[in-house]
Amino acid sequence: MPTHHEELSMITCSYAPDYQRCERLCRSVDRWVSGDIAHWLVVPARDVALFRTLSNGRRNVVAVEDVVPGKFWQLPKSTRWWLDSRAWPVRGWVMQQVTKLSANFVSSAELIIFADSDLQFVRPFSRDNVVHDGQLRLHRIAGAKDTGEHLLWHHKAADLIGAKKQYFGHDYIGQLITWRRSHLEGLQQHLEDQHSRPWYQGVARALKVSEYILYGAYVDVVVGIDKSGHFSCDQDPVHCCWFKEEADALANGTNPLQERAVAVLLQSNLGLSDQDEQRIVRDLNASSLRPLEGLAL
Template identity: 85%
Template sequence: MQKHAHHPEELSMITCSYAPDFNRCERLCRSVDRWVSGDITHWLVVPARDLSRFRKLSNGRRNIVAVEDIVPGSFKQLPRSHRWWLDRRAWPVRGWVMQQVTKLSANAVTSAEFIIFADSDLQFVRPFSRDHVVDHDQLRLHRIAGAKNSGEHLSWHHKAADLLGTRRQYFGHDYIGQLITWRRSHLEGLQKHLEDTHSRPWYQGVARALKVSEYILYGAYIDAVVGIDNSGHFSCDEDLAHCCWFREEADALAGGSYPLSAGAVAVLLQSNLGLSDQDEQRIVRDLTASSLSPVEGLAL
């Protein structure tokens, strides 16, 4: 696990990916290099066995590291499987849960205080800079009051409460979205809080959970433990990404009847929509052609 000196003014972007998403990740990287301000470093975190494939995406602002090198606890990916990992006691961990453990290990990836997550199925289509998420040293926190307070989302809140050691509750806001931002210092505080509460490594409770959301866990920690007013975060309920969760939304976006949101700097085409690589490239190409000029000084 890497150790870093703290750099409070920096913003780092982190993408967790793996071999089946390589093509999408490659397109994300191209869009980052075109639209994202060059002072924002980009880190790709992938399983060790996928490193050789992803290394060609490295450049002056992008680094590739292995999941196994930054996540504590000696997790191992099962041979010939992208979906399952084992912890050091041979407890099976599903791949989507392992990705959450990886995001919660982001403080081992970068020394930056400000962290932003960009998923592989996201592509930037408009200029993005630090000013979109930082205001006078306050970092944006995606936080929508009263939203998604039932069903599976409520179960994620209850699991966050269990991990944080509070009564089971809905924490008053939804914290799930795209281009989510965290403070590194609070992530480290969250890890310590989980360990102090349960007297075990922080990652163990997360990895062994059947229902868990890393974004809800962090947001609930800010609201219930730190306090939003003392957190160095400002609350924001607008999404920076135009999200297509269903095929009909992607078709409507492509056809012009579901126009790109005014405040969106990126578009999410959910990876399970059944779109071909050519479909996704065409949609993003058409959006980019009608968008603003790229960030000054970035290569086309």
Template identity: 35%
Template sequence: MENLSRRQSNQDMASGPLLERKNEVPSLSVITPSYRPDLELCQELNRSLQKYGPPSLNHTIIVPAVDLEAFTGVGDVRVASGYLPKSFIPVPGNIWINLRRPFPPIRGWITQQVIKLEAAARSKASVALLVDSDMVFIRPFSVSTFYRNGQTRFYRAANAVHSGMQRHILWHRVARKLLGLPPSDQLPLHDYICWPMAWDPEVVRSMLRRVEEMTGMQWQSAIAAQLHFSEGILYGVYVDEVLGGAPYSEKTMLCVNYWDETPFDERAIEAFMSQASPSDIAVMISAKSRTPLEARRRALAAMEVIHTSIPSPG
């Protein structure tokens, strides 16, 4: 992507990213970075989107070039390098080097966040929905689940970040630095990380212009230079502290999550199912848990049965 500050006209910038777009026909795109080890998970995610998502839904799956053939036929598959500047060069060990700023090297999970931001910024949809491979949808949803009266749904868990969440606090510091905001460690802080994560592409584009204006460099280079970074915190801080908040904000994720890095057992499945609420449309069982596929499928099937008789929120 070229420099956003140059590309956007003054007239577009003046319109403001959170102005209501009531005359717009709303649309939704799903963005999923993935790779070969998560192929089976991504296939199940794609099937759930076809089963429960709106008919016009586009599912963009972004993978390394070496995995392109394996993912053929699973959504709209794109090559990851097409979402990165040409100055980003991969090296062994899931590390990238930015020729414009070689140090520090870029870790793979930072590169993945740059890819997500770039994909969302390119989106022409009303809502860009970020969904990882280890999620599955269990209930019908529509564009209106994430878009209402010209506004994209904004997740905010107010005052949820406390002193025991040091990584979140660090992500807030980095976000404020990138956005040119004064430092503030006053606790508690809001949490903005959720799955699925709904973004307004217009807001993403204006946010990345702000990063370029405040750092004086291409936004990809500015973000890649960080050792710690959260794309969700950056978006949330930008909306709340630069744009002044979002008219359509919610405190529920719409997803029940299993974050543990230990595999499911039958007891864990029962406890997990008890967390579900009527508003949940998706389930995330972390790939890092190394839960066997069959145990995962049993849990997901049970969740679907529970939710079949409950009206969907969208």
């Protein structure tokens, strides 16, 4: 069984258009996240120099091209398209999923947590928030999101891991998602064993795919949740604002910060100005909030 002292690393995949948001995330990490958690920024090679301004004693910047196996190139003057070694076009959002699935080439830590650029921490966060008695949190909501595009993502995950076409019984998509490096490596090997090709090729060429569903399905069907070193959790650690009305309600106090939330997400397409976002987070930081260190999410 996993030990209580396994290292936790935070990984953020970003790119130049999200630099300002990532900068705000980094400031919040340095303020609220325990200093023993290393923070890795993974960005396209042409953006590395820009993001290196965010490096410090706990934060490192690496290029996508240096950590993702195989050969991928970003098209010149494009942020939305990449090519693989056989000139197969790869959508930018799929490439980001391939990058997350390459997290074991970014950090040697056993425990991995993903923080997106549009997050900002507003309460204390440490390893104890996601680890209980050596078990790592797995975002897993029974019966949720079993239709539409989400169902297609489940079907693709089933195809990739060699299972029958199905909905896997849980939704695994959320914020501050946590994985085990050992299972990620197991997933990569399993995909190659199933399809006799590099794991990243099948993911990169998929039209409908979710890295979080793929990992969750692998843990449930292949590893077994009871043997995985994960504990199942359906509580969201992030207060998400997907719509302008939700951000307005958070700002005016009619929808206060959720009790278990250690971070807030302000979706990038809400039309909020940089000043609006900073004001919302500044007011949250100034509030007398009960610290959540040691409270599992």
